[in-house]
Amino acid sequence: MTGSKSTSEPGRRARWVWPAWALMTFLAVLLSAVTGERTQRGVFDAWQRLSPRDLSETDVRVVLIDSESLSSIGPWPWPRYYMARLTEEIAAGGASVIGFDILFSEPDSVRPDIFVKLYPELSPGAAAEVGALETMDRLFGKVIGMSPVVLARAGAEDGTSSAGGPPVDVQFNGMLPPLIEAWPAAISAIPELDDVALGHGLVNAQPDSDGVIRSIPLVMRVANQPMPGFALEAARVRLDVNAIRSTASSIDLAGRRIPVDKQGHMLLHFGTFPDAKIVSAADVLGRAVSGGTFAKKIVIIGLSAEGTSDIVTTSNAAEGFGVLVQAQATDAILRGGWLARPSWFEPLEWVAAIVLAMLALTAAFGGLVRRAVLAITFVAVPVASWFAFEGMSLLFDPIRPLVIGSGAIAGVIIGLFANARRERERLREVLVQERILAAEAEGELQAARAIQMSMVPPRASLAKVDPRIDVDALLEPARSVGGDFYDFTKISPDLVGFAIGDVTGKGVPAALFMAMSKALTRSALSRDVADLERVAATINTELIRDNNEAMSVTMLLGVLDLTNGSVRLVCAGHEDPIRVTTDHIATRHPLSGGPPFSIVEFNYPVETLTLRPGEALLLVTDGITEAQNASGALYGRDRILTDVSFAHGHATDICEAIRDDVRQFEEGTEATDDLTIMVLRYLGPTAAA
Secondary structure (H helix, E strand, O other), X not given: OHHHXXXXXHHHHXXXXXXXXXXXXXXXXXHHHHHHHHHHHHHHHHHHHHOOEOOOOOOEEEEEEOHHHHHHHOOOOOOHHHHHHHHHHHHHOOOOEEEEOOOOOOXXXXXXXXXXXXXOOOOHHHHHHHHOOOOHHHHHHHHHHOOOEEEEEEEEOOOOOOOOOOOOOOEEEEOOOOOOOEEOEEEOOOHHHHOOOOEEEEOOOOOOOOOEEOEEEOEEEEOOEEEEEHHHHHHHHHHOOOEEEEOOOEEEEOOEEEEOOOOOEEEEOOEXXXXXXXXXXHHHHOOOOOOOOOOOOEEEEEEOOOOOOOEEEEOOEEEEEHHHHHHHHHHHHHHOOEEEOOOOHHHHHHHHHHHHHHHHHHHHHOOHHHHHHHHHHHHHHHHHHHHHHHHHOEOOOOHHHHHHHHHHHHHHHHHHHHXXXXXXXXXXXXXXXXXXXXXXXXHHXXXXXXXXXXXXXXXXXXXOOOOOEEEEEEEEOOOOOOOEEEEEEEEEOOEXXXXXXXXXXXHHHHHHHHHXXXXXXXXXXXXXXXXXXXXXXXXXXXXXXXXXOOOOEEEEEEEEEOOOOEEEEEEEOOOOOEEEOOOOOEEEOOOOOEOOEOXXXXXXXXXXXXOOOOOEEEEEOHHHHOXXXXXXXXXXXXXXXXXXXXXOOXXXXXXXHHHHHHHHHHOOOOOOOOEEEEEEEEOOOOOOO
């Protein structure tokens, strides 16, 4: 039964693990496919928050038209006069590029012709003189024409553009990314401004579906012609490059190979733009900016005042200004602050997911090493993702492998749980069957024990054999049945025969051999009582003839003459008898004897002793002398002598005193051998019943 259990164990363990693993892995794959982009963004945003980009060395400066500026100058939009002054001040500070992240698509609201209409009471001469003044748009255009200005454009469904689209300042060479945004038109600055600007860039930066800006488009199409994004254009003007080379996955600007996705977006590694690099427009117009602030810097001008719409959410900031995003993008192009997600990363993530799923399955049928490999791999995936981000600016998604690996592990656990539950049910059924069989076997053993015990003389009958002798004996098998026996019988008016034996082995085989030995002993004693040597020879010969199991039996045979107390003894490898005097002094009576019966033919000598009235003869098996306690110590032969010295009274008292002391010595441990004791106390030839 044990062998069949071990053989079928792998099959039973795999019975539910495989389908549960496959089902949960499949569900995890579906979950990853549905939520993969959302969870991927979450982990990449977490990496950015843990390690924002250092912008302390940026050459980009930001001029904000903030609340202080509006309080100083007036509400937005400002007259172009102030924009011209702002540009002049920045250009005078030595800026290499001045970028306006502001659309100037409408003419100035403060024009001479509008002023004349507001004051109809002006004289015709005064009205004509005012109307002849130069507009602030032209003045602003002149300032732009003399400064390295990049103006913003915005791709739109409807907008103003010349035939074939607005003019483009740079040429794109090579293949463009396949899915770049395309607009039929663009919203541009008014011609007085747009025509004289050194560069033009698109400021379209659409957030992801969750409203977060994570990337900046570097190239788009307007009216079927490629046009750079605002940050790319500002960097191009700074580097004085007239052509940009592009591929399906990168933009090459003056040797800077910038990875982009299929939409032509650069993934941006965000940081916190330093406050020291941000200047209020009010301070610029008030000439409160220290010299050298703008020298050889890229200056981007944008809005940050309350009520403006240029508020965005980025990976590391819940609320920020769009102009700061353009500033970070420009700096990233110039100094290398982009992130990359190669196209082969997604297949690699699926491979990692499959590896984790397979490791989860193998760990279910393996040992500690496989489980350790699974745990290490599980930890290594997010660690590798972090080091790829931190050390190489690469975006490897650890969530997909972890989700699918977790699903596989959950499936394995569910399968193992189902297997364990089914196995418990199976074992419960087996246990019930084993209990039934055990009960049946116990019943049979109890019946065998009853039969065995019925083969030895009952203790109550021993006291009635003859008034000249006090006899008692007890037998306690170590198991349900054992190999010890004793016998006592009156074989003539003045003679009694007795025997005590111990068969090698335990259990049923020993009990069967004991039964045969006892039967032979009783038969031989009855026939040859006058010749004890012949009795021993007969028993030995018969046992050798019928012994197919190579078993043997130690035995002490004796005949007691009740008229004078003389005892004739034959010892076949058994414990020596113990003689107890009337003064309760116990001494061992050594016998020469011979080997146990059923081993070899042997002439066993007959040895004698004489009991005085009141003296007793004690016979035991090695179940007493070799009894062990919890520490493994043996009861021994000498302790019996002490026990007998303190045991007064009848044969029964001596038997039970020895038995009780042995059990106390064993300290509740399981008996290692059968326990058998016989006491023959000679009362004298004239004793009454």
